[in-house]
Amino acid sequence: MKQAICDYHQDEEHHWVAELVCGHFQHVRHKPPFINRPWVISKSGRQGMLGQLLKCKKCDEGAPKDIP
Template sequence: MPHATMLTASDVPRIMLAIERDDAGEWIARLDCGHSRHLRHRPPLSAMPWLLDEAERTARIGQAIECGRCAQCEPPEGLERYRSQHFDEQSLPAALCGEHRLRAGVWGRLELQRGRLGFVADAIAYRRSLVAPAVQWIPPGVTHRVVLDGAMAMQLDFARLPAPG
């Protein structure tokens, strides 16, 4: 049985911080991006025989699994904003137009208030042409860039997950 998960261009590997049952009794993994995802042992579509053994579950904590919600740039719940910046087409730092990424645990929220702006994250095959008013969430660790398209005004917020506990 192959145990390696094939990653496609749009998957984002995330670290499993915990594996537990949700309110419905289904197994879920809590990921370091802030998302949770269901884990199911339903062969042949989803073969995770290790899910049925407590020691094997524990051994998986700290390993990576793909997160589809990150690949869709969907923010998790409970993010706390800690910093905001404002830019227009003149003040936008050149570094944001080059490939860059946010550090682990930090989400970006780009709110385009005026004009147009491109958002490109080739690593997850994600491209969007923003037309104000528009909001684009930026997942941690995912390489991306913005593309100027004339006059614009934007607010860039940085948000992080609340400390556990």
């Protein structure tokens, strides 16, 4: 199921995590050539992706919301 990005935070290793409207969190990494998300690197890039949809595997699995 696709869910919109509503915010971001960094985990304890300083990796960016998207917060989705469904209440789940999803890491959004830029690790070319396997994961190409250059927008993650800059604040303006992340802000530009607010509202964009990401596939939420946790919703598909019926997982409870993540706790901030």
